[in-house]
Amino acid sequence: MPLGDLEQLVMLALMRLGDEGFGAAVQREIAERAGRDVTLGAVYTALTRLEEKGYVASRVGDPLPQRGGRRRRHYEVLPEGRQAIAEAWQAMRALSRGLLAQLDG
Amino acid sequence: MTVRRPPRLALWLLEQRVPQHEREYLVGDLLEEFHRANASPAGQRAARRRFWREAIAASLRRERDHQSIPFSRGLMTDFGLDLSLALRRLVRTPGFTLTTSLTLALGVGAACAIAAVAGPALWGALPFRDADRIVTVRERFGDGSLGRMGFTTISDLRRETSSFQALAASANWSPTLTGDGEAERLTGLSVSASWLDVMGVRPALGRGFLPEDDRPESARVVMLDHHLWQRRFGGDSAIVGRTIRLGDVEHEVVGVLPASHEHVLAPGAELLRPLRYLDTLGQACRSCRHVFAVARIKSDVAPATAARDVAAAFERMRAAYPSDYGFNGVAVASLRDYMTEGVRGPLYALLGAAALLLFIAMANATNLFVARTIQRGGEMTIRSALGASRWRLSRSMLIEALLVSLLGALFGLALAHSAIGTLVALAPPSLPRIDQVRIGLTTTLLAGVLALALGMVSGLLPASLLNTKGLRARLAASSRTVARGGHDAMRRGIVVLEMALTLLLLGGAGILVQSVNRLLAVDTGFATSNRLTVALSVGGPRYDDDAQVHLAWRNVHEAVRAIPGVVDASLTSQLPMSSDFDAWGIHWEQTPRQNAAEDGDAFRFAVTPDYMRTMGLHLVQGRFLDPSDHAQSEKVMVINEQIVRRDFAGRNPIGARAKMGGMDGPWRTVVGVVKNVRHRGLDSEMSGQVYIPLDQNSYADGMVRLVVHTTLDAASVTPSIRQAVGRVDPSIPLAQVMTLPAMIAESTTQRRFAQQLFQSFALTALVLAAIGIFGVLSGMVGERVREIGVRSALGASRGQIVGHFLRQGGALALAGIAIGVAGSFLLAGALKPLVFGISPRDPLTIAGVSAGLGLVALLATLLPAWRASRVDAAVALRSD
Numbered sequence: 009m010p011l012g013d014l015e016q017l018v019m020l021a022l023m024r025l026g027d028e029g030f031g032a033a034v035q036r037e038i039a040e041r042a043g044r045d046v047t048l049g050a051v052y053t054a055l056t057r058l059e060e061k062g063y064v065a066s067r068v069g070d071p072l073p074q075r076g077g078r079r080r081r082h083y084e085v086l087p088e089g090r091q092a093i094a095e096a097w098q099a100m101r102a103l104s105r106g107l108l109a110q111l112d113g
Numbered sequence: 114m115t116v117r118r119p120p121r122l123a124l125w126l127l128e129q130r131v132p133q134h135e136r137e138y139l140v141g142d143l144l145e146e147f148h149r150a151n152a153s154p155a156g157q158r159a160a161r162r163r164f165w166r167e168a169i170a171a172s173l174r175r176e177r178d179h180q181s182i183p184f185s186r187g188l189m190t191d192f193g194l195d196l197s198l199a200l201r202r203l204v205r206t207p208g209f210t211l212t213t214s215l216t217l218a219l220g221v222g223a224a225c226a227i228a229a230v231a232g233p234a235l236w237g238a239l240p241f242r243d244a245d246r247i248v249t250v251r252e253r254f255g256d257g258s259l260g261r262m263g264f265t266t267i268s269d270l271r272r273e274t275s276s277f278q279a280l281a282a283s284a285n286w287s288p289t290l291t292g293d294g295e296a297e298r299l300t301g302l303s304v305s306a307s308w309l310d311v312m313g314v315r316p317a318l319g320r321g322f323l324p325e326d327d328r329p330e331s332a333r334v335v336m337l338d339h340h341l342w343q344r345r346f347g348g349d350s351a352i353v354g355r356t357i358r359l360g361d362v363e364h365e366v367v368g369v370l371p372a373s374h375e376h377v378l379a380p381g382a383e384l385l386r387p388l389r390y391l392d393t394l395g396q397a398c399r400s401c402r403h404v405f406a407v408a409r410i411k412s413d414v415a416p417a418t419a420a421r422d423v424a425a426a427f428e429r430m431r432a433a434y435p436s437d438y439g440f441n442g443v444a445v446a447s448l449r450d451y452m453t454e455g456v457r458g459p460l461y462a463l464l465g466a467a468a469l470l471l472f473i474a475m476a477n478a479t480n481l482f483v484a485r486t487i488q489r490g491g492e493m494t495i496r497s498a499l500g501a502s503r504w505r506l507s508r509s510m511l512i513e514a515l516l517v518s519l520l521g522a523l524f525g526l527a528l529a530h531s532a533i534g535t536l537v538a539l540a541p542p543s544l545p546r547i548d549q550v551r552i553g554l555t556t557t558l559l560a561g562v563l564a565l566a567l568g569m570v571s572g573l574l575p576a577s578l579l580n581t582k583g584l585r586a587r588l589a590a591s592s593r594t595v596a597r598g599g600h601d602a603m604r605r606g607i608v609v610l611e612m613a614l615t616l617l618l619l620g621g622a623g624i625l626v627q628s629v630n631r632l633l634a635v636d637t638g639f640a641t642s643n644r645l646t647v648a649l650s651v652g653g654p655r656y657d658d659d660a661q662v663h664l665a666w667r668n669v670h671e672a673v674r675a676i677p678g679v680v681d682a683s684l685t686s687q688l689p690m691s692s693d694f695d696a697w698g699i700h701w702e703q704t705p706r707q708n709a710a711e712d713g714d715a716f717r718f719a720v721t722p723d724y725m726r727t728m729g730l731h732l733v734q735g736r737f738l739d740p741s742d743h744a745q746s747e748k749v750m751v752i753n754e755q756i757v758r759r760d761f762a763g764r765n766p767i768g769a770r771a772k773m774g775g776m777d778g779p780w781r782t783v784v785g786v787v788k789n790v791r792h793r794g795l796d797s798e799m800s801g802q803v804y805i806p807l808d809q810n811s812y813a814d815g816m817v818r819l820v821v822h823t824t825l826d827a828a829s830v831t832p833s834i835r836q837a838v839g840r841v842d843p844s845i846p847l848a849q850v851m852t853l854p855a856m857i858a859e860s861t862t863q864r865r866f867a868q869q870l871f872q873s874f875a876l877t878a879l880v881l882a883a884i885g886i887f888g889v890l891s892g893m894v895g896e897r898v899r900e901i902g903v904r905s906a907l908g909a910s911r912g913q914i915v916g917h918f919l920r921q922g923g924a925l926a927l928a929g930i931a932i933g934v935a936g937s938f939l940l941a942g943a944l945k946p947l948v949f950g951i952s953p954r955d956p957l958t959i960a961g962v963s964a965g966l967g968l969v970a971l972l973a974t975l976l977p978a979w980r981a982s983r984v985d986a987a988v989a990l991r992s993d
Contacts, residue, residue, distance in 0.1 A: 031138060031142045047170045074145050078140060078141030
């Protein structure tokens with residue numbers, strides 16, 4: 009299954025975060041690294057979809073006081089997800105071969 | 114440091130809008146981020162902003178929608194879709210659309226028209242600076258009536274009170290404008306110099322009056338009203354400084370009033386002149402009550418304080434001059450209250466009637482929408498089964514109702530616009546500010562608000578019946594089996610309400626029609642057929658000599674009597690029912706009182722001896738005046754029965770002697786008694802009346818009314834009268850030419866106006882109610898065809914089926930009538946100011962209109978009931 013633009017960004021952010029991956033952290037990572045300002049709602053929508061596709065898995069943590077007693081949901085990238093992002097990345101690379109000069113320009 | 118708290122509303126929105134499976138984590142993340150944020154004010158603001166951004170994004174996001182359509186586009190397309198669907202549905206059913214919007218138009222039109230007529234008087238801004246600080250000050254007499262004051266009273270109040278910025282006096286003035294063109298009698302006002310300050314009016318041209326203009330010896334100056342300036346002087350801006358001739362006396366025009374000025378205190382006034390009174394003048398006396406006081410309250414004084422101040426000052430004067438004031442008091446009323454005295458009650462009654470009609474129209478429209486909702490049941494069922502939310506279905510109905518009511522409001526405005534001319538023509542001249550009545554911005558706004566309200570009610574009430582569960586259940590079951598749902602109860606309720614409101618209007622109309630009939634049947638005490646009257650006046654230095662005035666009137670009298678076709682003609686100082694008001698104290702020689710101010714009043718009629726014959730008065734005792742009662746003979750008078758009853762208690766009045774007005778006049782001997790005439794109006798109390806010979810009056814009346822009894826019609830004899838008067842003196846203007854029947858009709862316009870409006874509202878309501886009950890029963894018959902089929906298959910006769918539906922309709926009508934009767938007993942008080950000679954709760958009238966309404970309801974029920982009886986059982990049962 010192909011990955012959408014935001015889905016790719018979320019997956020990459022999750023991979024960078026390793027064990028620290030949850031909604032707000034992903035949002036911050038995307039903002040800091042990619043300069044894209046996305047809403048938390050959009051991040052969660054993407055995460056939900058990625059989970060439905062079987063690319064990421066989540067586990068629910070313990071209630072935390074700084075969250076008003078709410079739990080945190082941690083996400084990690086599954087091997088299928090790594091595979092999908094690798095394929096997407098290869099497709100991008102294959103297509104952009106020879107264009108790098110123009111793209112950087 | 115204060116505890117930082119996330120925006121509560123944003124938090125609430127998020128809790129509402131974020132899908133449940135994400136909610137805990139998303140909101141938790143947000144809170145965590147919020148608390149992590151920099152504590153600096155800028156950081157705080159950023160954190161709050163982020164919170165809000167999420168909340169807004171979440172509320173715009175649509176559940177299960179992965180395409181994330183921006184909110185505005187999504188909602189607007191939905192709305193646009195609903196709008197265009199509603200438009201298409203309405204165009205496809207022009208019958209429904211037109212009927213419903215025209216029904217609403219009747220209500221909106223009536224409400225807008227009446228609001229437009231009543232508005233300028235009741236709530237429209239008055240064209241004076243700080244108009245709420247302007248008050249009238251009047252003397253209150255023993256019988257509770259309010260009236261004018263003597264000039265000295267006003268001077269004393271000015272000195273003795275501290276609440277007023279200015280206190281001005283005004284007196285009526287009827288100048289005759291001569292010069293270029295025909296002599297014209299105008300309405301004017303003589304005012305104190307401070308009058309313009311009191312009213313807060315600045316001249317548009319020239320200057321106002323100065324204190325030095327307001328003395329008996331001052332040069333004569335006038336100010337023109339804008340209309341007179343336009344009408345007679347062509348709006349010539351060089352008018353200031355010119356002189357005009359008023360009653361043969363030169364007056365210098367010093368200023369022109371602005372076009373926006375309205376003479377709410379003296380409607381029709383076109384000229385102002387200084388009053389030029391001093392306390393020492395004879396006509397300034399305390400009991401010479403012909404001056405009207407108007408004042409401006411200081412801006413830091415409350416109106417109630419001013420009223421107490423005036424009352425205390427008046428009390429001191431009363432103690433000092435008991436013979437002048439008797440038991441009189443003083444009354445302070447705001448300009449608005451004074452202006453709307455006597456019309457406030459009727460106007461509110463009319464507004465109430467229009468509101469009733471509006472409610473009835475709304476009830477009918479709502480019922481039509483309920484019927485439409487039932488018809489659209491199938492469509493609704495399918496849409497709801499396909500996942501349309503209740504809100505979505507209601508919204509489509511609401512849009513439809515709003516469109517229809519908007520159309521209705523437009524029709525209503527058009528209706529009001531076309532009716533307003535007729536209304537103004539029918540309206541009594543006593544209606545204040547009638548020249549300001551128009552369908553303007555306020556009325557249009559009112560129509561808009563009404564459209565919105567009507568649309569909300571007639572759209573949301575039927576929508577409240579939508580029960581998505583019920584609709585889905587209907588999909589499973591046969592739609593025909595749902596015979597009686599909530600809609601049935603609602604429609605019945607609406608019809609009952611409609612009947613009740615209609616009965617209120619009908620009852621009101623019935624009472625008013627009878628009031629007017631009884632009023633018109635009142636015996637005026639004088640003959641009116643083939644009589645006409647003309648007001649005449651003389652003025653100018655030539656008539657300073659009383660003998661000249663008497664001579665002029667004698668010549669006019671003879672000249673008019675000589676006109677062919679004139680049966681009788683006479684002159685009188687005042688005429689009944691003409692709004693003339695000239696009452697004097699009457700002091701009997703036999704029954705002297707310590708305080709002459711306590712003696713009874715009588716209207717003084719200074720007449721030519723043939724007045725009794727011309728007016729068809731009835732002689733009861735003695736003789737009427739005759740030509741032998743001339744200036745030099747014994748002073749005589751004829752009194753009416755009311756005085757005999759009041760002052761003589763069974764004793765013979767013939768030969769009794771009395772003085773009129775002050776005690777310095779001559780004794781007059783009673784020579785005869787005549788029957789009473791209604792003077793102030795058909796509905797007025799009987800008053801004392803005294804007739805004295807014109808020639809024996811203690812002064813010459815400069816203004817008289819000519820009464821002519823003629824076999825010709827008024828239009829053809831008026832030119833002859835004009836010529837005859839013109840031959841005596843061309844400077845005598847003819848004013849207020851009117852037949853006596855027309856004059857009496859005019860005195861009843863206010864009541865007839867209210868009655869005609871009530872009557873037309875009531876008839877409209879009756880038609881709407883009949884349509885309403887007919888519609889509901891037709892709907893019931895239509896929906897219950899199968900049940901009727903079963904009944905007749907089981908052996909019910911046609912009669913039984915007709916009876917069944919008649920009972921249904923009858924029950925509705927009876928319930929409505931019962932509520933209406935109760936309501937009319939409760940609300941009857943509102944009609945009181947309009948009712949004459951009948952109780953506003955007259956049981957006979959209420960019973961009569963109830964029966965009438967019942968009959969109409971019965972007729973409206975018969976057709977659907979008959980149709981039900983024609984249902985063919987076989988067809989009905991097959992139809993499912």
